[in-house]
Amino acid sequence: MSVDDPHNLDEQLQNQKEKLDELYDKDSRLLWDFTAVAAKEMANSTAIQYISKLRLISEASDKPIIEQTPRELDSTIDDLEEERGWSTKGTRRNYEKALRTMFRELRKADPAEFGRDYADLLPREGAIRLSKNEEKKITPDDILTKDEIEELIQDACKKARDRAIVSMLADTGMRVAQLLSLRVGDVEFRQEGGGFYQPNTQAEGLKGDDARKPLTWSAAHLENYLANEHPRSGEDDAPLFHKARGWSEGEDDDGSMTPALVRQRLKRLVASSDVSLDEEDVHPHIFRHTAVSIWAKQGFTDREIKHRAGWSRDSNMLERYEHIKEEEINKQVLKKYGFDIEDDEIGEPELDRCPRCSAPLHGQENYCPRCSAMLQDRPLESKVRELVADNLHRGAVASGTDVTHESFQSDVSISQIEKFLETNSYDEIDADLTRSEWRQIKEEYGVPW
Numbered sequence: 001m002s003v004d005d006p007h008n009l010d011e012q013l014q015n016q017k018e019k020l021d022e023l024y025d026k027d028s029r030l031l032w033d034f035t036a037v038a039a040k041e042m043a044n045s046t047a048i049q050y051i052s053k054l055r056l057i058s059e060a061s062d063k064p065i066i067e068q069t070p071r072e073l074d075s076t077i078d079d080l081e082e083e084r085g086w087s088t089k090g091t092r093r094n095y096e097k098a099l100r101t102m103f104r105e106l107r108k109a110d111p112a113e114f115g116r117d118y119a120d121l122l123p124r125e126g127a128i129r130l131s132k133n134e135e136k137k138i139t140p141d142d143i144l145t146k147d148e149i150e151e152l153i154q155d156a157c158k159k160a161r162d163r164a165i166v167s168m169l170a171d172t173g174m175r176v177a178q179l180l181s182l183r184v185g186d187v188e189f190r191q192e193g194g195g196f197y198q199p200n201t202q203a204e205g206l207k208g209d210d211a212r213k214p215l216t217w218s219a220a221h222l223e224n225y226l227a228n229e230h231p232r233s234g235e236d237d238a239p240l241f242h243k244a245r246g247w248s249e250g251e252d253d254d255g256s257m258t259p260a261l262v263r264q265r266l267k268r269l270v271a272s273s274d275v276s277l278d279e280e281d282v283h284p285h286i287f288r289h290t291a292v293s294i295w296a297k298q299g300f301t302d303r304e305i306k307h308r309a310g311w312s313r314d315s316n317m318l319e320r321y322e323h324i325k326e327e328e329i330n331k332q333v334l335k336k337y338g339f340d341i342e343d344d345e346i347g348e349p350e351l352d353r354c355p356r357c358s359a360p361l362h363g364q365e366n367y368c369p370r371c372s373a374m375l376q377d378r379p380l381e382s383k384v385r386e387l388v389a390d391n392l393h394r395g396a397v398a399s400g401t402d403v404t405h406e407s408f409q410s411d412v413s414i415s416q417i418e419k420f421l422e423t424n425s426y427d428e429i430d431a432d433l434t435r436s437e438w439r440q441i442k443e444e445y446g447v448p449w
Helices: 009-018 025-041 044-060 070-084 089-108 146-156 160-172 176-181 219-228 259-271 284-297 302-309 317-336 379-398 405-410 414-423 435-444
Strands: 187-189 195-197 213-215
Touching: 009 044, 025 044, 025 089, 044 070, 044 089, 070 089, 146 160, 146 259, 160 176, 160 213, 160 219, 160 259, 160 284, 176 259, 176 284, 187 219, 213 302, 219 414, 259 284, 284 302, 284 317, 302 317, 379 414
Parallel strands: none
Antiparallel strands: 187 195, 195 213
16 A cells, blocks of 8 residues: 555556456457556556446446447446436446547557557447436535534544544545645644645545645644554654555555545444434545535635635536525525524634644644643543553652653643553552543543453
């Protein structure tokens, strides 16, 4: 695995190529030729999508693709649609687009390169018609409320890395592959709060979005992760979101996480916590829908939203969110006339400031995500922090360091608490805690009992 190839696209493309020799001889040659063109003209991710769909069309056909008329190809796609139960016309359109793209690119190819003139062998331009694109509109059921975001971060997430991933997805609306392609050196923080990230332009299979983007309320969670949990936070080329275990420096695996790992982690966090969300409804892309919906509701201009979402200026993707903007306009009109309007709960968690370091807060944190200051009274956690401070103070005194106990009490970090919980059993501690309380605090921090 590599941070520059979060989807492992090189291997996926090779797997698709190996399956081409199982097709009709004529289709095998056709698709191999298209693969050669695709290698020069398009990203690996796009080539994989086209080749896999073309291969399925060939497998579903009674004769080679190159011998079929446009009407026969349309009939073949009808069969695939019925057999696979496609729920939208968008899926069918993608298969039609794969055919159209292959025919167009090969018609333009130099006959000398492939030993045949595809302009004479393939259907004319426009012969493959695309089905109407029926993009599904985004509704409130497709997004998370601000309370649900808060619930995920504060109650479901047990590690700083989990909180950083969830908050950054919800803050930036990034696709998960782009998030996992970021390196430590791709982010910078402002002293006044917030920061910026620069998309990894060397990453495989990511769309051509290289504009620097803002980090807002998620920056403090990311800073906390880098300061307290990240195993290589001092290396600019290290993956920003790093595996906690199962990797070794110097090997092919650079410690980067895969999209599949993040999806599994999100489901596991929801399933193992007492939150109101269903694990099937929490996936990386719901954060993108949520972020764009929030920006639309907050009144950002189309240009500002497209910049943050990484869409081109002529993209029509915002049309999927149009009803949210229209509904917000309707509410503002009613408010101007003095009517009470019920909050739809779409939005970012309300921000506040940490009393110690002024980091932005949502209002329900138990501790500051930047400096770990305790923000709410939690008796069990207070006892554990006292234990950790005692342990650190004893170690400092034993080494001859002249430092007060109070200095440790004010600076106990989340990572120090987790390490203390991991390395000590109930029988080894000397504290006013019952065995069930010790178990409870371990479970809250995700430390095995």
